Amino acid sequence: xxxxxxxxxxxxxxxxxxxxxxxxxxxxxxxxxxxxxxxxxxxxxxxxxxxxxxxxxxxxxxxxxxxxxxxxxxxxxxxxxxxxxxxxxxxxxxxxxxxxxxxxxxxxxxxxxxxxxxxxxxxxxxxxxxxxxxxxxxxxxxxxxxxxxxxxxxxxxxxxxxxxxxxxxxxxxxxxxxxxxxxxxxxxxxxxxxxxxxxxxxxxxxxxxxxxxxxxxxxxxxxxxxxxxxxxxxxxxxxxxxxxxxxxxxxxxxxxxxxxxxxxxxxxxxxxxxxxxxxxxxxxxxxxxxxxxxxxxxxxxxxxxxxxxxxxxxxxxxxxxxxxxxxxxxxxxxxxxxxxxxxxxxxxxxxxxxxxxxxxxxxxxxxxxxxxxxxxxxxxxxxxxxxxxxx
Numbered sequence: 278x279x280x281x282x283x284x285x286x287x288x289x290x291x292x293x294x295x296x297x298x299x300x301x302x303x304x305x306x307x308x309x310x311x312x313x314x315x316x317x318x319x320x321x322x323x324x325x326x327x328x329x330x331x332x333x334x335x336x337x338x339x340x341x342x343x344x345x346x347x348x349x350x351x352x353x354x355x356x357x358x359x360x361x362x363x364x365x366x367x368x369x370x371x372x373x374x375x376x377x378x379x380x381x382x383x384x385x386x387x388x389x390x391x392x393x394x395x396x397x398x399x400x401x402x403x404x405x406x407x408x409x410x411x412x413x414x415x416x417x418x419x420x421x422x423x424x425x426x427x428x429x430x431x432x433x434x435x436x437x438x439x440x441x442x443x444x445x446x447x448x449x450x451x452x453x454x455x456x457x458x459x460x461x462x463x464x465x466x467x468x469x470x471x472x473x474x475x476x477x478x479x480x481x482x483x484x485x486x487x488x489x490x491x492x493x494x495x496x497x498x499x500x501x502x503x504x505x506x507x508x509x510x511x512x513x514x515x516x517x518x519x520x521x522x523x524x525x526x527x528x529x530x531x532x533x534x535x536x537x538x539x540x541x542x543x544x545x546x547x548x549x550x551x552x553x554x555x556x557x558x559x560x561x562x563x564x565x566x567x568x569x570x571x572x573x574x575x576x577x578x579x580x581x582x583x584x585x586x587x588x589x590x591x592x593x594x595x596x597x598x599x600x601x602x603x604x605x606x607x608x609x610x611x612x613x614x615x616x617x618x619x620x621x622x623x624x625x626x627x628x629x630x631x632x633x634x635x636x637x638x639x640x641x642x643x644x645x646x647x648x649x650x651x652x653x654x655x656x657x658x659x660x661x662x663x664x665x666x667x668x
Contacts, residue, residue: 354577357403357489361396361481366474368392373470377463382450385469386441390434392477397423397430400488418494418565421505422487422558429512429554436519449597480555480588483562483581490565504561508554514539514631515550522547533614536622543631544623545600548592552629555585593648600628604653612655628653 372388401413401423413419441447450469455461497505521538525531539546559581566572592599611619625636628649635643643649 353404353491354489357400357485360399360403361485362478364395364399365392365478366471368395369470369474369477373467376470377466380454380461382447382454383441385447385450385473386437387434388470389473389477390430390437392473393430393481394427394434396477396481397427397484397488400485404488404490413488416493416495417497418492418501419488419490422484422561425505425509425512426481426484426558429515432512432516432519436523439523476587476591479583482584483555483558486562486578486581487565490567492565492567494564498564501561501564504557508557508561511550511552511554511557513550515547515554518543518547518550534611534619534622539631542626542633544626544628545603546631548600549629549631552585552588552592555588559584600648600653604628605655608655612657 368388369392372384376382376385401419404419405412413423450466451457452459453462453466453469518539521540522535525535525537525540543549562581563572563578566575566578568575568578572578594601596602608619627635627647628643630647635647638647644651
């Protein structure tokens with residue numbers, strides 16, 4: 278057995294302690310090599326950021342943060358929609374009061390057009406109040422929608438005001454204003470103004486949805502571009518159709534019924550443009566939904582569908598206006614003057630959607646998806662009398 282001297286033993290112990298000290302120094306922060314996790318004073322690894330976020334104490338804070346953000350966004354949308362409703366019904370009530378005092382309907386359509394422009398302005402201003410929302414001037418999506426909407430409603434304002442001036446009034450209001458010798462009816466006259474308030478509010482829903490949104494999407498997707506172009510196309514079709522019809526009237530209604538321009542491919546292209554643009558704006562507004570699951574899960578986006586549906590209801594089914602007013606018994610003037618020529622035009626020309634080849638469309642499709650319903654047909658008085666006898 279080898280003897281170890283005291284000095285040698287001391288040296289050996291020193292080397293052993295030094296080696297152990299070097300291993301322990303690996304846990305010290307200043308000399309910790311890369312890839313070795315630090316420990317706490319108890320020798321446990323510290324929790325990562327993800328672990329802290331999923332810690333039971335952190336979850337309520339996250340929920341409160343999300344809830345607060347959602348409440349702010351909902352508050353902004355409620356502000357825009359609430360202000361729009363209040364402004365619209367207030368403006369139409371004021372219009373009714375002035376019109377009733379003056380016993381005139383002259384500015385009925387003007388109030389409607391101005392109301393649309395007011396909603397576009399208010400929603401553009403108030404929409405920037407949302408949590409994280411961009412200013413209107415910094416949001417290309419809101420700028421595009423507001424400008425196209427203002428062009429559409431600005432044209433409607435100008436056209437209806439010009440038409441009322443040309444016609445020296447609106448015969449729809451003769452009875453309620455007592456112009457035909459009857460007693461004036463304030464209640465019924467007020468109904469016209471409230472109906473216009475509903476019309477303005479409901480048609481504006483997609484525009485209000487976009488302008489009240491806090492979504493930040495500076496770039497347009499191909500879907501956005503397509504819907505915006507189609508929306509602008511619908512506005513353009515309506516404007517062109519109105520101008521072509523007005524020029525035809527100015528020239529003395531040559532040919533008895535209008536076949537100028539787009540009227541050669543649709544019997545009511547102006548109404549098509551009006552309906553089509555609101556379907557496109559509703560579709561465009563999908564991308565402005567703040568719902569994480571997308572617009573299809575957003576009730577407020579779905580509420581915007583009332584814009585095109587309400588427009589279709591007015592223009593397709595309401596008797597005092599739209600296609601129901603233009604067709605049916607009001608076709609008598611055409612069938613009296615040129616029955617064969619008008620019947621041929623009617624057979625080959627779509628009632629609403631402009632396109633070529635309508636004469637070859639099966640009748641059951643005309644009566645359904647093309648909206649050329651049987652109730653729009655002209656029935657001579659003798660035919661109606663025979664129908665009543667059969668009943």
